[in-house]
Amino acid sequence: TAQDFKWSIERSANPDTGSYNADVYLGDIIGVKEVIDSNGGIQEVEGVKAIDDKTLEITIDSPKTYFLAKLTYPTAFVLSQKYLESMGDDWIDSPVGTGPFVLQEYQIGQILKLKRNDLYWGEKSKVDGVIMNLAGGVSMAMYENDEIDITGVGLADLERVKDPNDPLSKDLVDVPPQFTLSYIGFNVNMAPFDDENFRKALSHAVDKELIADKIYSGLTKPAYAVIPPGFPGYSPSIKGLDFNPELAKDYLSKSKYADPANRPRIIVTIPGTGGSPGMDTEVISDMWRETLGVEVEIQQVEWATYLQDMNRKRLQVWAGSGWQADYPDPQDFIDILFYSESDVNHGNYKNEKVDDLILEARTELDQNRRFLLYNQAEQIVVDEAPIFPLWFDTDGYALVKPWVKGYSFTPIIVPKYKDMYIE
Missing domain, CATH: 3.90.76.10 (Dipeptide-binding Protein; Domain 1)
Structure with missing residues (x-):
């Protein structure tokens, strides 16, 4: 009720x-x-x-x-x-559900089972239920053994399954880009990231085009702004901080942390439990060292600790996460991430002009003008580099068994299972 x-x-x-x-x-x-x-x-x-x-x-x-x-x-x-x-x-x-499915079983780190909700107010699901494997394993092998019906395709398997001679190629489907931004966050209240010149130096020292090509085989798009392409409010006119080693060195020379003796220890925190850091994080740290002589340490912490410290704004630098759109409006990126009083402004960024633009955009009823206000705020944010944008999502690939019909991939978070059926 x-x-x-x-x-x-x-x-x-x-x-x-x-x-x-x-x-x-x-x-x-x-x-x-x-x-x-x-x-x-x-x-x-x-x-x-x-x-x-x-x-x-x-x-x-x-x-x-x-x-x-x-x-x-x-x-x-x-x-x-x-x-x-x-x-x-x-x-x-055993929660009460109001959607097309209700929870049938949940074992932490093992399995999650949904069953059709026969009391759902709308059109009922065409399948009896959905089983999600949370225990890990080699998803490609599980797919080939008919243990699972849908899986994403990673870089290691992409060339093989795109080969028309491979039997899996007939199951290959395109996955539209997610509205996501991967970035490295800087806490502007902590040295040396309280210095805008230092942040800009790091931003200009990384060749994202090279990383996207050589490490990700073109399956990710270098980001130089905040709002993803195709998203409401996206503007191609936002000018980002591109790769420029000489400019990076120039900004470092202007920084109060130009002398390594005056530079505090830099710790990049990423989520993980002892495995290798992400390849891009390692390559980026190498580029900082080679171009600028800036040394960083990479620290892994458990996911729960990572989220808690990030939410409490305790991290000096963090990587390995980002932001995915919750709803189709630029407010979900610019306001939530960069308004000075936002709980999700994890880096303590504050700019009065940005705040003024955000506050004006909140109540602006003209959509075009409202988007323009967000773009003005976005450009200031990009210029001051409280975050280092890394990647926007691009088209991806998945494998779907031929008997699974009606499943569609969506660019905003929640998958839709209700309209699937087995044939």
Whole structure:
């Protein structure tokens, strides 16, 4: 009911829930910030009212054309108040679903099974369920042994499966680019990244075109901006910091950290558990050393620790992650990542002009002008280099068994299983 939606939003905002993203995605609703900041003293969100069982009224702080799209993020997902309160912490083991599938089984690190939700309000799923293998293994071998029906294709196997003489080639399908940005983040409150010239020096010292060609075989696109190509608000006129070794050296000479003796230890944190760092991270660190004489250490930490330290803005430099669009609006990149008060501004970047442009864009109703405001903010961000953009996604490849019909790959996160069927 509408009361469940109201309760779910209030639960997300309650500090006891521990959501890192409640303010980011729900903070436009009047009263959400007050609940978040109350340390449990305020339970109800003023701007959310259940008018009757089927009518929910949400009041936001100002007109924002992208607000409804933000409600597609999990912080606004509806939960059953009665069920959660009766189950306590055990609700997560058997959650109530409202979509075309419900959870059948979940073993951490092993398997996740979904089954068709016969109570779904819309057209029912054509398949009985979906099984996701979480235990790892060699996915190509599993595909060839008919253990799984869908798998991505990595660089090591791409040439083989693209060969028309290989029996797998008939299963090969194109995967459209995801709206993602991979980048290296700099904490501008920590030396030496509090120096814009130092950040620019690092940015100009890396030949991303070479890495994309030699390491990724052209399956990734060097990024010199923030908003991905094809995404609403993308502008080809954004001028990035391209590879220029001489300019890199010039910026380093202008930096207060030009002398290695004045330069603190630099630690690049990446997620991992003891394996080799990503090839691009190693090559980039080599280019920094060879071009500028800047030495960095690569530190691996477990994923949970990585996320916690990043969310708490403790990392000096971080790599191995990025940003993927949650909904089709440039606000999801420029505002969320670079507004000075955003919880997801992990590098503590602050520029008053950027903040002013973002605030103006939030309430601008003319779409073209709103996108222009984001582009102006984007150009300033790119110029000041609080992050080092690495890659945009490009067309990829996957293998799909011939008996799987109706499955489509989408450029924004959530796969759609409802319309698949087996023939």
